[in-house]
Amino acid sequence: MQRHLISAADLTRDDAVLILDTAEEMARVADRPIKKLPTLRGRTVVNLFFEDSTRTRISFEAAEKRLSADVINFTAKGSSVSKGESLKDTAQTLEAMGVDAVVIRHGASGAPYRLANSGWIDAAVINAGDGTHQHPTQALLDAFTMRRRLVGRDAGLGQDLDGRRITIVGDVLHSRVARSNVDLLHTLGAEVTLVAPPTLVPVGVETWPCEVSYDLDSTLPKSDAVMMLRVQRERMNAAFFPTEREYSRRYGLDGERMAKMPEHAIVMHPGPMVRGMEITAEVADSERCTAIEQVANGVSIRMAVLYLLLGGNEPAASHTRTEEK
């Protein structure tokens, strides 16, 4: 494992599988009466959030606390891009307080990379989402959810997603989730198809390890998982598509469309879901939709990442690790 987690593209297949396997162990902790491990006792982790994201911050915080880390939450919404020095200054202030890891969420693509590579601090850096660049723990929790559902919980240990067909639908252009997932799913052997109106596909996408389609209906029957991305309503005003209704008609997932998917196929959503636009309530509330599981799996994945980056080589939990690989 590397010292930082900045991009899903930095993970090798073995790294990724190790994280997923470790997360399975972490998930078992959640089933115990006392959901806590002493692994990171005495270590300090700061959640440095320059951009609002209550869900991601709480998920990391839960993961850190379950590993017994000392947690500092730092919210600095909007202060960074307007005044450039604050990221460096803030980071160095935290470093001076003896922080072992920084979980950073930032509106600017590349901010975590700069933090990790500019010599500003020594702490491990975990990217909790930067601009429209990467959100690697989201990709990991998505892969974890897919592996559990498509391969199986225990059968999945040591396994990747070889040959699984994953479709990612929606605002790819502005989505760090899409970028991270394309990278990680490719590394794990899955075949990824992006589906979006051409205006929401980045120029230069042709070098990505995936297919691109503008037609959702023809893609659904060959999908093992369909991941719906959130579409921000303000995109409409920027002429990315004509109307919400038209978007919904062409790229929204409703019951009728879901019926075209293979029976085993799942519907995923990183949340928060805009019901009615990219996904109907019927689909969102169906058993095939894994949105809630994804939230739970997020804590396990983040525990695994923190453990592997900070915890060293000690066993993650009291029971013995599964040896199969």
Added chain:
Amino acid sequence: MSKILIRGAKVLGGEPQDVLIDGETIAEVGTALSDEGAQVVEAAGKVLLPGLVDLHTHLREPGREDSETVLTGTRAAASGGFTAVFAMANTFPVADTAGVVEQVYRLGQEHGYCDVQPIGAVTVGLEGRKLAELGAMHESAAGVTVFSDDGKCVDDAVIMRRALEYVKAFGGVVAQHAQEPRLTEGAQMNEGVVSAELGLGGWPAVAEESIIARDVLLAEHVGSRVHICHLSTAGSVEIVRWAKSRGIDVTAEVTPHHLLLTDEMVRTYNPVYKVNPPLRTERDVMALREALADGTIDIVATDHAPHPHEDKDCEWAAAAMGMVGLETALSVVQATMVDTGLLTWAGVAERMSVKPAQIGQAGGHGRPVSAGEPANLTLVDTEYRGSVDPAGFASRSRNTPYEGRELPGRVTHTWLRGKATLVDGKLT
């Protein structure tokens, strides 16, 4: 002023000759000239060029003296072999009145390292709405002939048309920063494969090309001349080539960094590579080199854009755009154009001195190295190889993309009207 004999220099890269400076002018050029009463500069193996002229420099004074001043900027210019620089108008206050341009001009004369020719803003406050007092700036002591809202595009087609027409009265030229503003909202780097991967806002080539296409057509329509600043894409080259073939009076410049660096550098997220227009692709770089070689692109201009450390030591999106360039320009041109066989040293003199002086009407600069001409000269050790160390820069700012990179060539001497401003690589 005493006599100086430059002995055995390859004038414009040709056969070794002696050049005798007497006072402010070149007295004689020949072989085996007498050194009687003259201070001798041994120049065997070195190349002598007319003093370089930069049509695109940001001196930051007035307003951002923490980045650069006329003094530090002209010292940087002299270090890089320049004897004249054109100072862009995007200062604080904006150089949109006779008062501001005269101040900048006078500071240049007082410091004496390099002639400073101010560029006037096209529109009041660079806001693109109302023409600045172009005539008053032209008639001022600064004698402004080049007008530009650089940093911003004159995107209103009517304002651009009027500016082109208006400056015809006194032979001025409008230098356009070609950037369609709507197509570049939120732009952080070249739009393409790398921006898609990095998730940085894209600055598409067409945003530059569409404005150039429009402006050459406007120039043709009103019979005026237009200059294109820092052209950066292969498509822009084709448009300028077409315009020239049609007889449109257009000139264009390319920066040294667009001749060398590509958007692959942005993968480091190091804002030292953040510049406007952005670094483009390898294909663009090669097209720009070809176009500079064949004359489609007329000149090299530095777009020297100094910024203090804190404006670059931050995350990419927060960083200022721009790179310093005066002190490395000739080395980059040698690396990309001369050492690659695309251009001779005479060609370099044409593109870095003669032509920019003509476009900007900088009298006394860009003249032949011959008797009776003003002694504005630059001596270059073209055999030198060394890595760039910004600590030694005369510029107040250090935002160079070349730190630690090996570049060929070094300016050893610069003379401004017979007065040495740089001797053995050291400023006087």
